Amino acid sequence: MHSDQHASDLSGPAIPGLYTSHPADGFVRVRGARENNLRNVDVDVPRDAIVAFTGVSGSGKSSLAFGTIYAEAQRRYFESVAPYARRLIQQGHNPKVEMITGLPPAVALQQRRGTPSSRSTVGTVTTLSNSLRMLFSRAGSYPDGASQLDSDAFSPNTAAGACPECHGLGIAHTVTESSLVPDTSLSIRDGAIAAWPGAWQGKNLRDILTHLGHDVDTPWRKLPKRTATGSSSPRNSPSSR
Numbered sequence: 172m173h174s175d176q177h178a179s180d181l182s183g184p185a186i187p188g189l190y191t192s193h194p195a196d197g198f199v200r201v202r203g204a205r206e207n208n209l210r211n212v213d214v215d216v217p218r219d220a221i222v223a224f225t226g227v228s229g230s231g232k233s234s235l236a237f238g239t240i241y242a243e244a245q246r247r248y249f250e251s252v253a254p255y256a257r258r259l260i261q262q263g264h265n266p267k268v269e270m271i272t273g274l275p276p277a278v279a280l281q282q283r284r285g286t287p288s289s290r291s292t293v294g295t296v297t298t299l300s301n302s303l304r305m306l307f308s309r310a311g312s313y314p315d316g317a318s319q320l321d322s323d324a325f326s327p328n329t330a331a332g333a334c335p336e337c338h339g340l341g342i343a344h345t346v347t348e349s350s351l352v353p354d355t356s357l358s359i360r361d362g363a364i365a366a367w368p369g370a371w372q373g374k375n376l377r378d379i380l381t382h383l384g385h386d387v388d389t390p391w392r393k394l395p396k397r398t399a400t401g402s403s404s405p406r407n408s409p410s411s412r
């Protein structure tokens with residue numbers, strides 16, 4: 172273990188002894204990889220660089236990147252986590268490899284399945300947010316007398332954790348009278364309601380208003396005081412799981 176002399180290297184092991192890494196070395200060194208069709212592959216992968224594995228389909232790129240390197244990083248991480256927290260981490264398999272050194276904590280981004288929603292974040296795509304939720308839930312400090320919160324309380328994508336105002340989306344779509352009617356000196360015919368449609372549809376709606384007894388030629392602010400406008404609640408409410 173050389174971690175002592177590199178104590179200031181933030182990419183080194185967070186938990187002493189967890190990763191047998193050689194940060195100054197600058198490489199992830201794989202020895203004797205035998206996952207799937209790999210036949211004792213030795214490879215040195217530079218760290219702090221964008222590295223691409225290329226080769227024909229079926230040559231073993233995924234077996235090396237996901238099946239060996241990432242799987243080993245996950246295996247070491249999994250072993251460091253307390254049993255109660257493991258339920259939130261997808262357990263991988265033990266890769267067939269003799270030795271890997273210089274391995275940092277890793278996240279794997281699989282090829283995207285389906286489309287990301289407005290609830291997708293770096294945290295949800297990598298599942299890192301699961302670990303963070305767990306950390307806050309179990310290791311966070313609570314005010315005296317407060318009971319411990321479930322990890323769901325730390326997710327904006329659960330009914331328990333979502334902000335009641337924006338439902339966890341970060342943006343609340345609300346309407347006010349002034350956003351609907353920016354200039355109250357205008358009449359409905361002159362375009363007081365900003366989103367009023369044009370052409371035939373606009374005329375049709377004006378005719379309906381006139382038929383219902385409303386005055387479309389009086390400035391908005393002089394119209395009889397109407398009841399307050401309601402606000403619509405945003406779509407994509409968090410699932411109540």
Ligand SMILES: Nc1ncnc2c1ncn2[C@@H]1O[C@H](COP(=O)(O)OP(=O)(O)OP(=O)(O)O)[C@@H](O)[C@H]1O
Nearest residue numbers: 206207208209226227228229230231232233234235
């Ligand atoms: N889970 C598995 N069990 C058994 N064999 C597998 C498994 N996954 C992959 N293989 C085999 O291992 C070999 C390498 O597959 P791998 O997916 O690593 O190739 P690849 O280079 O990533 O290919 P592609 O370019 O198509 O993604 C292939 O012969 C494949 O059939």
Ligand SMILES: [Mg+2]
Nearest residue numbers: 229232233234
């Ligand atoms: Mg592949």
Ligand SMILES: [Zn+2]
Nearest residue numbers: 334336337341
């Ligand atoms: Zn909010």
